Amino acid sequence: MKGYHLGELEELVLLIVGILNQEAYGVSVAEEIKSQTGRKVNISAIHTVLNRLEEKGFLKSHMGGATEERGGRRKRLFSLSASGRAAINEVKLVRNRLYDQLPPLALDFSNG
Amino acid sequence: MDKKRHYYPPKLADRFLEFYCVPERLEQIQGDAYEIFYLDLEEKGLTYARLRFIFHVFSFFKWSNIGFSKFMHQRNNTGVMIRSYFKIGWRNILKQKGTTFISVFGLSCAVGCCIVAYLFIANIWFKGLNQPNKDELYQLVYTAEEADGLVTYGTVAQPISELIPNNLNQVKDHTRIMMEFPLLIQNNESFYQRTLYVDPSYMDMFKYRMEYGYPGALREADQVILTHQLSEKLFGDKHPIGQELSLVVDGEEKLFKVGGVLEDLKDMDMFNFDLLVNFESHPGAANDASLKDAWSKELWTFIQVEEGADISRIESDLGEITKIQNQVDPENPYVKMGLIAYPDIIYNVGKIEKGVRDFLGIGPQILLGTIGLFILLLAVFNYINLSVLMASKRLKEIGVRKVIGSKRSQLIFQFLSENLLVCFFAIFLGCMMAGFIFLPGFNDIASKNLQIDLFRDKNIWIFLGALLLAVTLITGLYPASYLSSFKPISILKGNQKIGSKSVFTSVLLSFQFTLAIISMVAAIAFVQTNYINANRDWGYSSADKIIVNVPDSKDYVPLRNKLSALSSVVEVSGSQDYVGNWITEKEVEFGDEKYSINFLNAESNYPELLDLELKQGRMFNSDLITDTQESLLVNQTFLDQFGLVFPLDQTVKIDSANYHVIGVVEDFHTEFFKNAIEPMAISASPDSVFNYLTLKMNPGSAEGSMDAVKKIWHETVPMGLFEGKLQTEVFEREIADANGVSKLISFSATLSVILALLGLFGLVSLNMTAHIKDYCVRKVFGADIGDLSKKLLKRYLIIWGIAALIGGIFSIYFISSFLDSFFAFNSGVGIIPIGFALVILLIVIIGTVSSQIWKVIKANPAVILKSE
Structure with missing residues (x-):
């Protein structure tokens, strides 16, 4: 757990950026979150998270991929950095470890 | 996807985003916002998409995103940018010397005229407002019940000022002011001079800069303070302090010493005066006058209140004084006394009788203002037309700048900065012109003393600044916004045409022509009227007559006898007033009706001596006693106006005496042609004493005998001012006035024609330069001069026609009422002024256009068509 502080939305965005692989930018992240989880997240919130993750070093970005819809403006495309990948793994490990310690639910009658 | 071409996110929100966002994040944020906008547009429609866009813009408004990039960015560059705007503007001006000259010259003439008009009007409205204490000064006024309602007077009884210290609080100072x-x-x-009799405190309340001496000089009762002008007139280069002069009031001569001289007031003081005298030295101020007499004398009284004084309290305190006044002088009861703030005096002209200022002269103000505005409009239109046309040479520049990314506002700023340069020059030159050419000329005509005082008068700076701003914006906004609206692609492709034939240009041009026509009609009609009036029959013979004033009744008989003895004098006649001047008005009654007429009381030989033309009846016969007691001669207007026929079957009553009308004379001009001929009656009195003597001289000797007459006059009258003049000169001042106005109008007409000419010349020559190839091709194919000039002239002739129609109608209505306001006897706006004006303008147009056609004729098509 040392150093990897990830909020819930941060973790989600980090995962989605990883999934989108080279095609992750504000709008596509928002769309992906909506289609994968059904959650509607405001675009400005996603921007904030993306920028914060980049500041923490979990994401790296470059400009590219101008389209007509954007009025010729380029996108800021994000991708996972090594430490980002490590953070996901770390979070997942912690999750799994914690999960494994959950007592079995309905089948255990010993304390009943 | 089709929708994208038609719909855009809301502009204002987009601008706001650009405004606040840090530059490194702007592209990303704006791009995303746009993308979502178009997604929403496809799914949910325009309104929803727009609303969401706005919502997004605001949701991005977070601390980390805010940088006011545009603002910060601009601030770094503004200096450089503005400098380069002006540099480009300056180069453009230099490149187009001819047209710039036309614009600057026209504008500076106009600015010069406007400055003169402004100074004239400001001189009336801002007069006296340079007094430092102006907010603490108040004038005492009172209201009285009169036959026709309440009337407010600007004067109060003389002793009231003595009551002020005891009855009013918070009053620092007070002074009486009496003009004589x-x-x-x-x-x-000897001279008659405007003299203000004031209390010494006057010099503390009103501040003047002294040229010599000190303001306290008035504390000595035998000292006077002169204005700069009077001191120069009396003493020339001599040091004026301590010089002696004497004043004659009520026949009493009193010696004074000059105690001080004011610096030139430049006509800007509230009071018009030539010298200030201590009130105590006026014979009327002496204490031996009875109380009654003192109270019946009224004069101006001013008070200075303490700072922050409660005016309403002082006004209520005035009630005490009103009570005292009404006790002492119950025959003239005051209803109420009041205060008028010094700066408000000008706004109360006309509401107050016997005020300090009683005349505004709206007519001349309107005349001058209109002239200034006319010329300014002409010059402004010239400039607008020319700058639009000149820009046709700069189309490529506009296109390239737009492609490189300059915004429309930047282009507008570029054009406006060029305008600002031109207008700045124009105003600078206009000040010079006004100062060195227009103002001296105008002062001469109007006998004024107007000056541009850049150091002390802050209003002129406000005026010049406002003028600069207004002219720059008016001349600049249309061309700038028109030119910057072009699409770069059509400019660079060469499709963009600048309309030298545009409707706008034509409208401006016809407006200019109309103004030129109106001002020409005014000038020609005025000159024509002056010419006709100069040759108008006065209704009597003015030749060989001298009029002499008699200041004191005791000098009348000796003077009359001595003058009769002069060898060149044929006949002498006395009269109460003289023909050629203002004549006493009296009320006349026939039966029950009352009319106001001019009533001239004279010796019985006066009508014959003046050579009035008898129409019916007979002249006075001095041998008949009835003629010198109850007979009248009347003029034709008298009969016409009152619907009477000679001989009258009834007597007329004047001052409760009955008169018979014994004769009718033809109308004659007792006053200048400005005024209509009034009904007039002449009565003959026996050997009474009159104010004036009219001498009939041997033919041709009048002018030569003037000196002899003056000598006799001075020998007979010990103290007085000789005001003798020839009967032929009685209208001299009015004629000089009319000539002055006529000069002014002629000048402005000339100027407006020159401006219209310059504008037209600029337009035609620019047009010609742009289309010279066109004309050369026509020439090659065999077009002759007639065809070419027809093509060029046609448009201007149509504009001339429109202007002629509008200008003609306007002139007939406005110029004739303008003439009527100046002259009761005028030529009217007939065929001569309008015809002349139209022909002059036509000649100007044809001349200008033919000068350009000449250019085509001289041009060698081969050279022009070959060169590229």
Whole structure:
């Protein structure tokens, strides 16, 4: 757990950026979150998270991929950095470890 | 996807985003916002998409995103940018010397005229407002019940000022001010001078800069303070302090010493005066006058209140004084006394009788203002037309700048900065022109003393600044916004045409022509009227007559006898007033009706001596006693106006005496042609004493005998001012006035024609330069001069026609009422002024266009068509 502080939305965005692989930018992240989880997240919130993750070093970005819809403006495309990948793994490990310690639910009658 | 071409996110929100966002994040944020906008547009429609866009813009408004990039960015560059705007503007001006000259010259003439008009009007409205204490000064006024309602007077009874210290609180100072025209004698020369009799505190309340001496000089009762002008007139280069002069009031001569001289007031003081005298030295101020007399004398009284004084309290305190006044002088009861703030005096002209200022002269103000505005409009239109046309040479520049990314506002700023340069020059030159050419000329005509005082008058700076701003914006906004609206692609492709034939240009041009026509009609009609009036029959013979004033009744008989003895004098006649001047008005009654007429009381030989033309009846016969007691001669207007026929079957009553009308004379001009001929009656009196003597001289000797008459006059009258003049000169001042106005109008007409000419010349020559190839091709194919000039002239002739129609109608209505306001006897706006004006303008147009056609004729098509 040392150093990897990830909020819930941060973790989600980090995962989605990883999934989108080279095609992750504000709008596509928002769309992906909506289609994968059904959650509607405001675009400005996603921007904030993306920028914060980049500041923490979990994401790296470059400009590219101008389209007509954007009025010729380029996108800021994000991708996972090594430490980002490590953070996901770390979070997942912690999750799994914690999960494994959950007592079995309905089948255990010993304390009943 | 089709929708994208038609719909855009809301502009304002987009701008706001650009405004606040840090530059490194702007592209990303704006791009995303746009993308979502178009997604929403496809799914949910325009309104929803727009609303969401706005919502997004605001949701991005977070601390980390805010940088006010545009703002910060601009600030770094503004200096450089503005400098380069002006540099480009300056180069453009230099490149187009000819047209710039036309614009600057026209504008500076116009600015010059406007400055003169402004100074004239400001001189009336801002007069006296440079007094430092102006907010603490108040004038005492009172209201009285009169036959026709309440009337407010600007004067109060003389002793009221003595009551002020005891009855009013919070009053620092007070002064009485009385204006008189005493005879001033200095070094054996005498003059009538405007004199203010004031209390010494006057000099503390009103501040003047002194040229010599000190303001306290008035505390000595035998000292006077002169204005700069009077001191120069009396003493020339001599040091004026301590010089002696004497004033004659009510026949009493009193010696004074000059205690101080004011610096030139430049016509800007509230009071018009030539010298200030201590009130105590006026014979009327002496204490031996009875109480009653003192109270019946009224004069201006001013008070200075303490700072922050409660005016309403002082006004209520005035009630005490009103009570005292009404006790002492119950015959003239005051209803109420009040205060008028010094700066408000000008706004109360006309509401207050006997005020400090009683005349505004709206007519001349309107005349001058209109002239200034006319010329300014002409020059502004010239400039607009020319700058639009000149820009046709700069189309490529506009296109390239737009492609490189300059915004429309930047282009507008570029054009406006060029305008600002031109207008700045124009105003600078206009000040010079006004100062060195227009103002001296105008002062001469109007006998004014107007000056541009850049150091002390802050209003002129406001005026010039406002003028600069207004002219720059008016001349600049249309061309700038028109030119910057072009699409770069059509400019660079060469499709963009600048309309030298545009409707706008034509409208401006016809407006200019109309103004030129109106001002020409005014000038020609005025000159024509002056010419006709100069040759108008006065209704009597003015030749060989001298009029002499008699200041004192005791000098009348000796003077009359001595003048009759002069060999060149044929006949002498006395009269109460004289023909050629203002004549006493009296009320006349026939039966029950009352009319106001001019009533001239004279010796019985006066009508014959003047050579009035008898129409019916007979002249006075001095041998008949009835003629010198109850007979009248009347003029034709008298009969016409009252619907009477000679001989009258009834007597007329004047001052409760009955008169018979014994004769009718033809109308004659007692006053200048400005005024209509009034009904007039002449009565003959036996040997009474009159104010004036009219001498009939041997033919041709009148002018030569003037000196002899003056000598006799001075021998007989010990103290007085000789005001003798020839009967032929009685209208001299009015004629000079009319000539002045006529000069002014002619000048402005000339100027407006020159401006219209310059504008037209600029337009035609620019047009010609742009289309010279066109004309050369026509020439090659055999077009002759007639065809070419027809093509060029046609448009201008149509504009001339429109202007002629509008200008003609306007002139007939406005110029004739303008003439009527100046002259009761005028030529009217007939065929001559309008015809002349139209022909002059036509000649100007044809001349200008033919000068350009000449250019085509001289041009060698081969050279022009070959060169590229």
